[in-house]
Amino acid sequence: MAAETAPVLINHMTIQPNPAISLPSINSPSIINPNDSVVAVGADEIPTIDYLMLFSNDFDERSKALENLGHVCKDFGFFYLVNHGISNGVFEGVFKGISNFFNPEEIEDRKQYEKKSPTDRIRWGLRSSPGENREYLKVIAHPQFHCPSKPAGFSDALEEYFKASREIVKGLGKAVSKGLGFEECYVEKAFKLESGFDMSAMNLYPPNFRSKGSIGVPDHTDPGFFVSLIQDVNGGLQILSNSGQCINVNIPHNAIFINLGDHLEILTNGKYKSHVHRVVVDNNKIQRISVATLHGPSLDALVGPAPEFVDECHPPAYRAMTYKQSIEANGGDEIDVQSSIDQIRL
Numbered sequence: 001m002a003a004e005t006a007p008v009l010i011n012h013m014t015i016q017p018n019p020a021i022s023l024p025s026i027n028s029p030s031i032i033n034p035n036d037s038v039v040a041v042g043a044d045e046i047p048t049i050d051y052l053m054l055f056s057n058d059f060d061e062r063s064k065a066l067e068n069l070g071h072v073c074k075d076f077g078f079f080y081l082v083n084h085g086i087s088n089g090v091f092e093g094v095f096k097g098i099s100n101f102f103n104p105e106e107i108e109d110r111k112q113y114e115k116k117s118p119t120d121r122i123r124w125g126l127r128s129s130p131g132e133n134r135e136y137l138k139v140i141a142h143p144q145f146h147c148p149s150k151p152a153g154f155s156d157a158l159e160e161y162f163k164a165s166r167e168i169v170k171g172l173g174k175a176v177s178k179g180l181g182f183e184e185c186y187v188e189k190a191f192k193l194e195s196g197f198d199m200s201a202m203n204l205y206p207p208n209f210r211s212k213g214s215i216g217v218p219d220h221t222d223p224g225f226f227v228s229l230i231q232d233v234n235g236g237l238q239i240l241s242n243s244g245q246c247i248n249v250n251i252p253h254n255a256i257f258i259n260l261g262d263h264l265e266i267l268t269n270g271k272y273k274s275h276v277h278r279v280v281v282d283n284n285k286i287q288r289i290s291v292a293t294l295h296g297p298s299l300d301a302l303v304g305p306a307p308e309f310v311d312e313c314h315p316p317a318y319r320a321m322t323y324k325q326s327i328e329a330n331g332g333d334e335i336d337v338q339s340s341i342d343q344i345r346l
């Protein structure tokens, strides 16, 4: 694969070390040339994309950044996003709200959000088994924002974060469109993003001495076109690279981890891939909180391989269906979305 042989060039930036605990990483250090404007990374590392560079007023700088984004999407399918403009205070407000929501003494209160119907807009669950160890709260974030009314301040903090992250993801959609050589609203139009369907999973993983096994979330890919992920501490998220290596995701402080979802894979007829990932908890000395937001097309958007990605050598590899149909193809519902890419693949 290209990533094994050719290092990808990414924008040069300074990464703040995350003071939080982290799993020992198999990643080797980036090769940084301080005199150059680019950084090269190997296939077993996670590239960094500088959001500001994608919109730089300097034509050359912007062109190079967009080209790099295209390489990163194709050769990796995931990256750390820095300079996105969301302040640390917004992240902290979200983590504080989630931590208060998961107050162990108020577990009875949360049971009002246990599964009732496929049209639930807020859902809570607790999994404690060898195959899955986490407590989660899922909410629909867009087109309408939903959130439990308690604890105080939680809803406001979440809404602020979702609004900001949605703008960033829309910007990334523009950059990806341009990186592919299309008009900047290509992705936005294909997925009808004005009414894009965003679902956010807020996860609390127990420390290892309280878990029933080593798995927080088993292997999966996510529906949607981008998944944005933030966390309070590093530890446990692993992703399978194009070259088949399992990479520990150690997110730099204040960065957002972006993972391409199933529907970008479908739209690009497999050019950009959605990658299998999982969470392991057996090394976690302390609990961890993550917020994984699945940014999806509109529920009624028909998504299939776009004509631009289909030719004699690349026949359609996926069936076209609406986002809603694809969410339901594997028995999932709108809030408990499960990947159905195996059902959709031809």
Ligand SMILES: O=C(O)CCC(=O)C(=O)O
Residues within 6 Å of the ligand: 201, 203, 217, 222, 229, 236, 237, 277, 278, 279, 290, 291, 292
């Ligand atoms: O918590 C994490 O790090 C990942 C969670 C995840 O993959 C998901 O909720 O889809």
Ligand SMILES: [Fe+2]
Residues within 6 Å of the ligand: 220, 221, 222, 277, 292
């Ligand atoms: Fe996921």
